[in-house]
Amino acid sequence: NFSEANLEGANLSQSRLNSANFSDTNLSESNFSRSILQGTNFSSANLNGADMSATNMSNAIFKDANLENTNLYGVNISGTNFSGSNINGASVYPYYNSSNESQQAIQNFDLKVQLEQLKAMNVISDKIEVLNTRINELTARVQEKDEKIAILEKRPTLEEVQEGRAGSVVLAVEPDGNNITLGLTIEQSDNLIEWTKLGGEMTRTIPIPEGKKFYRFALDK
Incomplete structure (x- = not known):
């Protein structure tokens, strides 16, 4: 039982770990290559960057596990449970003697990878849309201010008003x-x-009546 242990970077290659319990364990950057992991429980484990190439993980449980950037080349994932797992950046290729069931599991896994990638792209698209909306709002505000400035610039100054009538x-x-x-x-x-x-x-x-701001005086000639 390795539950909740810290095994970061551990070398467990070519191990026989059938039905072992690695739930909630930190296994980031660990090495499980060529190991037998049939029925092993990796629920909620952190396997970020782990090497699990050429392993037999049939019927293993990776529920809610972090498999980001995990190496899954040449694995047997027949009956493996990947529900709720994070598989961003992970890749899987068929075991050389994989059964039809394993092939189907691999196809399902690949579809899950593609789905996660699409979700990430949708999130990015949503963020871009929000930013574009914000940019449009700011552009409209700048344009409104520019229009107000243009109106104010067209108004005459006190000096210009004084010069508008001689001697005023x-x-x-x-x-x-x-x-x-x-x-x-x-x-x-x-x-x-x-x-x-x-x-x-x-x-x-x-x-001075209310609302009046300026008065001009001139001598009549």
């Missing part, structure tokens, strides 16, 4: 402002160098 002044309303107070001072000059004020300063307070 544009004021932006403060977010918490309720009104704007304007002050106007008139000056006079004889030489465009020296200026003196004419009269007092004229002021006016304008209440």
